[in-house]
Amino acid sequence: MSKTYKIIYYILLTAILAWLLPWFYNLATLKKERTPFTLYSEIIEDFAMINVNQNEKDLRYTDRKGDIYTERQFDSILPMFYYRQLVTDNRLPDTIRGVPVTASKIRRENFIFRTRPLDINVHHPELYSLLESRSKRVDLTMPDDVFRLTKNGIEFIDMESNQVNKEKSALFQSVFQQKEVAFPIRTIAGNPTNRKEYDEGYLFTDNEGKLFHLKQMQGRPFLRPISIDADVQISQIWVTEFLNRKYFGFLTDVNNQFYVLTAPDYSLVKVEIPPFNPKKENMTIFGNMFSWTVVQSDKKDEILTAIDAKTLTAIDSMAYHNADKDKTGLASYLFPLQLSFTSTKDKFFYPRLKDFSYRALALNLVLLVVYVLLFRKTKFSTTKLFKSLSIAVLGVFAFIPALLMRE
Amino acid sequence: MIKAILYKEWIKIRYLFLLAAVILMAFTAYCQLRIGNVISLRSAAHLWEILLTRDNTFYEAMRYVPLFSGVLLALFQFVPEMQQKRLKLCLHLPLPQNKIIGSMLGFGVSLLIILFVVTYLIIFLYLNPILAPELISRVMLTMLPWFVAGIAGYAFVAFTVLEPTWKRRLLNILAGVAFIRIFYLSGYAEAYNQVIVWLLIITLALAGLSFLSVSRFKDGVQ
Numbered sequence: 001m002s003k004t005y006k007i008i009y010y011i012l013l014t015a016i017l018a019w020l021l022p023w024f025y026n027l028a029t030l031k032k033e034r035t036p037f038t039l040y041s042e043i044i045e046d047f048a049m050i051n052v053n054q055n056e057k058d059l060r061y062t063d064r065k066g067d068i069y070t071e072r073q074f075d076s077i078l079p080m081f082y083y084r085q086l087v088t089d090n091r092l093p094d095t096i097r098g099v100p101v102t103a104s105k106i107r108r109e110n111f112i113f114r115t116r117p118l119d120i121n122v123h124h125p126e127l128y129s130l131l132e133s134r135s136k137r138v139d140l141t142m143p144d145d146v147f148r149l150t151k152n153g154i155e156f157i158d159m160e161s162n163q164v165n166k167e168k169s170a171l172f173q174s175v176f177q178q179k180e181v182a183f184p185i186r187t188i189a190g191n192p193t194n195r196k197e198y199d200e201g202y203l204f205t206d207n208e209g210k211l212f213h214l215k216q217m218q219g220r221p222f223l224r225p226i227s228i229d230a231d232v233q234i235s236q237i238w239v240t241e242f243l244n245r246k247y248f249g250f251l252t253d254v255n256n257q258f259y260v261l262t263a264p265d266y267s268l269v270k271v272e273i274p275p276f277n278p279k280k281e282n283m284t285i286f287g288n289m290f291s292w293t294v295v296q297s298d299k300k301d302e303i304l305t306a307i308d309a310k311t312l313t314a315i316d317s318m319a320y321h322n323a324d325k326d327k328t329g330l331a332s333y334l335f336p337l338q339l340s341f342t343s344t345k346d347k348f349f350y351p352r353l354k355d356f357s358y359r360a361l362a363l364n365l366v367l368l369v370v371y372v373l374l375f376r377k378t379k380f381s382t383t384k385l386f387k388s389l390s391i392a393v394l395g396v397f398a399f400i401p402a403l404l405m406r407e
Numbered sequence: 408m409i410k411a412i413l414y415k416e417w418i419k420i421r422y423l424f425l426l427a428a429v430i431l432m433a434f435t436a437y438c439q440l441r442i443g444n445v446i447s448l449r450s451a452a453h454l455w456e457i458l459l460t461r462d463n464t465f466y467e468a469m470r471y472v473p474l475f476s477g478v479l480l481a482l483f484q485f486v487p488e489m490q491q492k493r494l495k496l497c498l499h500l501p502l503p504q505n506k507i508i509g510s511m512l513g514f515g516v517s518l519l520i521i522l523f524v525v526t527y528l529i530i531f532l533y534l535n536p537i538l539a540p541e542l543i544s545r546v547m548l549t550m551l552p553w554f555v556a557g558i559a560g561y562a563f564v565a566f567t568v569l570e571p572t573w574k575r576r577l578l579n580i581l582a583g584v585a586f587i588r589i590f591y592l593s594g595y596a597e598a599y600n601q602v603i604v605w606l607l608i609i610t611l612a613l614a615g616l617s618f619l620s621v622s623r624f625k626d627g628v629q
Contacts, residue, residue: 125459162538192459
């Protein structure tokens with residue numbers, strides 16, 4: 001029994017070191033990663049960016065060609081983003097690209113959309129609040145019930161009594177049946193909060209991949225099937241609810257294509273950006289009445305695409321590449337792999353082996369020789385063979401416990 | 408003989424067991440009072456909204472209580488054995504060494520599991536009329552790693568206390584701290600759902616690490 005537990009303890013110590021040593025190393029060598037804040041300028045028709053130096057004191061306003069701007073000039077070349085500063089300085093032009101503008105018009109048309117893998121890769125209780133979309137009050141209020149989507153239908157639960165509201169459930173269920181919704185529901189998205197200007201309820205896809213829009217209007221269900229191309233298989237949905245009311249939502253399909261569902265005509269329009277996987281990449285869109293700057297970023301790259309706000313086609317694009325990520329660090333010579341349990345890309349805990357490195361083999365072999373020399377006088381055993389093999393494969397992680405557990 | 412060993416263990420830790428039960432119940436009651444206050448001062452809907460939109464379970468105050476119970480139980484069960492050299496006597500009983508240690512460890516782990524299951528039942532019975540099953544399972548699954556950490560705490564304290572040398576004790580403490588840290592790495596609700604059963608199995612298996620310490624003790628490692 002104790003022999004078995006010796007091996008178990010050895011494995012446990014090796015696993016702990018495979019987790020903690022790289023963690024300490026990464027903590028000690030942590031570097032600030034920063035890409036310049038960049039937006040597409042409708043005025044110079046190029047990307048304009050703010051470069052920050054190491055000590056974060058010296059800001060350099062520039063564009064892709066290398067032209068340098070003062071802070072005031074920079075406000076002027078990005079009037080849709082810095083319109084409040086321009087209004088304060090009394091410098092907001094009457095027209096931009098021939099279109100008359102006012103501060104309130106710009107405010108209404110501007111939007112910022114953000115999505116992170118961390119918001120998507122998460123366990124979420126499958127209960128949803130359906131707000132009243134056509135309330136007679138100015139402010140939205142949270143409802144007293146939530147709904148759940150079962151295998152066969154929809155069910156509303158009153159939160160005070162914790163009982164199913166059979167009447168309301170039957171009312172919604174009949175509409176779902178009328179519109180031939182195939183249960184169970186695959187994907188559903190909405191913004192169940194009253195901190196917004198208006199409510200567009202939920203967009204969801206049913207079991208056959210059909211897209212629907214669900215709202216509650218004066219206590220009655222509003223359910224509209226949305227006709228989309230049969231080839232498009234929706235995988236992720238975001239209900240936008242921007243002030244400009246031009247879109248119902250953003251969507252991605254299984255091929256990572258990005259779409260906009262326009263309002264009020266429910267057309268699904270493809271946005272001309274590189275494939276976007278919301279489970280792995282961040283996306284930020286700075287939108288205005290003329291263009292959108294779409295920023296897609298993963299660990300290594302940040303891709304910026306300027307999109308025409310009317311046609312949703314690409315105007316221009318550029319990319320930042322994080323060269324540091326490609327460099328071979330000392331870690332790859334020390335550690336044959338790294339064990340971690342959490343990630344910045346999800347809210348799950350599970351063991352993840354990453355950063356496998358054949359470069360650490362040299363150190364592994366050196367450590368194996370040291371181990372054999374140190375223990376040359378001890379007799380051969382299966383435990384010793386197991387430890388030797390572990391050191392050859394796992395290097396320093398297996399070597400340290402072998403030393404610590406020597407009798 | 409086993410009965411006598413179990414009775415001896417019960418005599419040793421009965422007051423501590425009661426104390427751990429009282430502490431667990433007190434913290435459970437405190438958390439439930441907080442939930443009751445949210446319902447009476449705001450509404451049940453507000454409670455549901457918080458549970459739906461945040462990583463809050465209202466039981467966060469209990470985070471380290473199962474761990475504390477496990478550590479304390481192991482200390483009270485095994486420190487006297489080592490201090491008063493009673494372990495040596497125990498190992499001379501006409502029973503296999505593993506059977507003796509196995510029944511001592513099994514008794515401790517069983518008492519902890521009983522305590523935790525009863526606490527879990529109380530929490531479930533309190534939440535059942537207030538929350539939908541989806542939210543109850545969210546709360547209980549979020550809390551589960553804290554309870555498994557309690558068993559891990561017991562296992563590593565027993566392993567360390569029964570170890571005869573201070574050098575190895577230090578190593579066992581460090582390994583225990585690192586292993587227990589795993590249960591508190593993620594603060595997100597339901598983060599451990601995918602692996603919690605495996606963590607429980609590994610933790611129960613690691614409770615047997617004490618066999619290693621006892622074997623070293625019997626071998627006279629100094």
